[in-house]
Amino acid sequence: MAGEAKIPAVLRGKGKVPRSISAAFRGRKHYTSQNVLAAVDFDMRFTYVLAGWEGSAHDASILADSLSRPDGLQIPDGKFYLGDAGYACRPGILPPFRKTRYHLNEFSGKHQPLNARELFNLRHSSLRVTIEMAFAALKNRFKVLDRNRSTRWGEDEFFEEDVTFDEVETGHGVEACDNDDWKVKRQEWADAMWDARGNTTI
Numbered sequence: 001m002a003g004e005a006k007i008p009a010v011l012r013g014k015g016k017v018p019r020s021i022s023a024a025f026r027g028r029k030h031y032t033s034q035n036v037l038a039a040v041d042f043d044m045r046f047t048y049v050l051a052g053w054e055g056s057a058h059d060a061s062i063l064a065d066s067l068s069r070p071d072g073l074q075i076p077d078g079k080f081y082l083g084d085a086g087y088a089c090r091p092g093i094l095p096p097f098r099k100t101r102y103h104l105n106e107f108s109g110k111h112q113p114l115n116a117r118e119l120f121n122l123r124h125s126s127l128r129v130t131i132e133m134a135f136a137a138l139k140n141r142f143k144v145l146d147r148n149r150s151t152r153w154g155e156d157e158f159f160e161e162d163v164t165f166d167e168v169e170t171g172h173g174v175e176a177c178d179n180d181d182w183k184v185k186r187q188e189w190a191d192a193m194w195d196a197r198g199n200t201t202i
Contacts (some may be wrong), residue, residue, distance in 0.1 A: 024054040037062045039073060039081060044134040048073045059086030063093070082128055086129070089178040089186055096121045097190070104129070116194035123193065 025032040035054035039048035050066045050073070063083075066073040075081065075092035083093045085102070096102050097117040104125050115120035 024056055026055060028131070035059075035062055037066055037073075038131070040131045040134045042130055044137060045129060046134065046138075053101060059084065060088060063087060082124060084128070089182045091179060094124075094182070094186060096124045097186070116187075116190040119194050120190035159166060 022032055025034065034051060035053040035055055035057050037048075037050040037053070037059075038046055038199075039049055048066075050069075053062045053065070057166065065072075067075075080092050080094045083095045085098055086097055087093050087095045089095055097120060100121050101107065101119045102121045102125055104122070107113060107118075107122050113122050
């Protein structure tokens with residue numbers, strides 16, 4: 001599973017970013033941070049980490065950089081990583097369906113999946129919890145990584161970017177368009193899950 005986390009930016013002695021470059025490290029939450037791309041296996045072991053990107057950098061830009069590096073993220077043939085909605089659907093990266101319910105709390109109680117895409121997103125979301133747990137364990141072990149501890153701004157928030165177009169806009173010169181073959185493959189998998197669901201939801 002591939003995921004992103006924002007950690008406090010520590011680029012000089014006291015954990016502050018030089019004023020001349022701080023705007024790039026200031027994300028939506030208005031504090032300076034770095035983006036970290038990480039791949040985690042189902043045993044919550046980090047198998048790949050790329051740190052240092054600005055907090056304002058888009059997921060697709062960081063992924064493109066990672067895949068272009070000689071020591072970058074390697075995706076074996078026939079395998080894929082689950083990514084969040086900030087990634088394009090492409091060989092090796094499988095994001096959820098956009099414009100479709102995704103978060104686990106949206107499926108509680110009587111709000112069960114109504115179609116193949118919702119069921120796919122529910123199962124995708126329940127698997128992606130692993131990466132959130134891996135980052136939580138890392139922050140628990142290394143308290144300096146926990147933004148809440150260093151800034152005392154409240155609880156961490158896990159959030160998905162609202163991406164509503166087939167073309168993911170990065171704002172960093174990287175166009176991340178969905179791959180048609182992988183969109184078809186994802187839909188086929190979703191349909192197969194829906195057809196085989198029986199009385200279960202996950």
